[in-house]
Amino acid sequence: MPAGTLYRGREGMWSWVAHRVTGVLIFFFLFAHVLDTALVRVSPEAYNSTIATYKTWPVNLMEYGLTAAILFHALNGLRVIAVDFWAKGPKYQRQMLWTVVTVWVVLMAGAFYPILQETLRNWFG
Amino acid sequence: MSTPTIEDAPQAGNPHSAGLDAAESGKVELITITVRIRRFNPEEHPDAVWVDYQLTVDPKIRVLDAINTIKWEQDGTLTYRRSCAHGVCGSDAMRINGKNRLACKTLIKDVSPEKPITIEPIKGLTVLKDLVVDMDPFFQAYRDVMPFLITTGNEPTRERIQSEEDVQRFEDTTKCILCAACTTSCPVFWNDGQYFGPAAIVNAHRFIFDSRDEGAEQRLEILNDRDGVWRCRTTFNCTDACPRGIEVTKAIQEVKRALVTRRF
Numbered sequence: 001m002p003a004g005t006l007y008r009g010r011e012g013m014w015s016w017v018a019h020r021v022t023g024v025l026i027f028f029f030l031f032a033h034v035l036d037t038a039l040v041r042v043s044p045e046a047y048n049s050t051i052a053t054y055k056t057w058p059v060n061l062m063e064y065g066l067t068a069a070i071l072f073h074a075l076n077g078l079r080v081i082a083v084d085f086w087a088k089g090p091k092y093q094r095q096m097l098w099t100v101v102t103v104w105v106v107l108m109a110g111a112f113y114p115i116l117q118e119t120l121r122n123w124f125g
Numbered sequence: 126m127s128t129p130t131i132e133d134a135p136q137a138g139n140p141h142s143a144g145l146d147a148a149e150s151g152k153v154e155l156i157t158i159t160v161r162i163r164r165f166n167p168e169e170h171p172d173a174v175w176v177d178y179q180l181t182v183d184p185k186i187r188v189l190d191a192i193n194t195i196k197w198e199q200d201g202t203l204t205y206r207r208s209c210a211h212g213v214c215g216s217d218a219m220r221i222n223g224k225n226r227l228a229c230k231t232l233i234k235d236v237s238p239e240k241p242i243t244i245e246p247i248k249g250l251t252v253l254k255d256l257v258v259d260m261d262p263f264f265q266a267y268r269d270v271m272p273f274l275i276t277t278g279n280e281p282t283r284e285r286i287q288s289e290e291d292v293q294r295f296e297d298t299t300k301c302i303l304c305a306a307c308t309t310s311c312p313v314f315w316n317d318g319q320y321f322g323p324a325a326i327v328n329a330h331r332f333i334f335d336s337r338d339e340g341a342e343q344r345l346e347i348l349n350d351r352d353g354v355w356r357c358r359t360t361f362n363c364t365d366a367c368p369r370g371i372e373v374t375k376a377i378q379e380v381k382r383a384l385v386t387r388r389f
Contacts, residue, residue, distance in 0.1 A: 090375035
């Protein structure tokens with residue numbers, strides 16, 4: 001069957017999609033994080049060798065992605081709370097979303113070097 | 126009283142826009158459009174198909190006029206609902222270029238006529254044929270919120286007096302025409318047809334916040350259900366889709382807050 005078209009929702013719909021996606025990402029991170037921390041109960045060596053694999057550039061990039069997901073989820077979460085509890089929240093939801101995106105971009109730009117410095121040094125000296 | 130008509134030819138030297146000239150001379154610039162309709166006839170084929178129709182029209186006509194032209198001149202089997210054709214009855218809600226709108230309130234010129242205009246049935250309700258969907262679940266949710274005045278005690282001899290301020294509390298939600306554009310734009314409703322949906326909540330809001338009504342507690346309890354207001358994820362698709370301009374999400378949020386604070 002030829003698929004129907006994607007619903008052309010506006011900012012509200014896409015912010016909800018992004019909130020869901022980042023929420024699932026954070027859940028998977030927490031899942032992995034609980035498992036790797038629990039490894040210390042198996043043996044300190046197993047724990048150390050697992051943590052050592054985290055000190056590689058792909059994981060470093062993923063850390064930056066995790067920061068992006070958590071920051072967006074947190075900031076948009078504040079917006080959703082405002083939409084829920086502030087009488088004028090629904091009216092200003094779009095402006096609040098663009099505020100969230102702006103703050104998120106600024107924070108992500110600020111976090112770029114502090115998080116990725118090891119990888120950047122390895123790549124560019 | 127006579128109907129005003131333009132009898133005099135425009136005087137030479139008067140500044141006239143091309144549009145005015147065209148209107149006065151009765152000329153209309155026609156354009157050729159492609160209308161891509163999602164057709165479905167379970168008696169012929171189990172799957173839906175996209176069918177293109179070409180027609181030459183005035184860009185200022187409505188999408189409903191274009192569909193009517195297709196039905197009357199090209200393919201009489203095309204099936205859709207329409208009644209008043211003036212944005213009041215709420216029959217012709219459909220997904221035009223990916224968004225829920227009333228075909229009778231959407232002009233061709235406003236939906237990028239240079240590209241094929243896609244028309245699909247509204248989403249989340251079972252398609253019966255072409256653009257006709259089964260509206261029964263939608264109206265059942267509407268009935269479930271008891272959309273009528275509930276009072277106790279003796280009826281007043283004259284009117285149930287209400288201040289202007291009290292009317293304004295729910296005035297916005299009285300505008301609903303039950304077209305289902307909001308409910309079928311909701312991602313939560315697409316995935317779970319048990320959700321009451323924005324339209325039912327809007328119509329509950331209309332009575333919950335009516336100072337003359339005494340059934341607010343009952344309606345709030347109905348909407349406190351797991352398929353009630355708490356399913357709303359504030360995607361604002363409903364507010365964007367409403368052809369009457371009702372602030373649907375705001376109404377849903379007010380019902381949520383009424384459930385928390387018990388103030389209404």
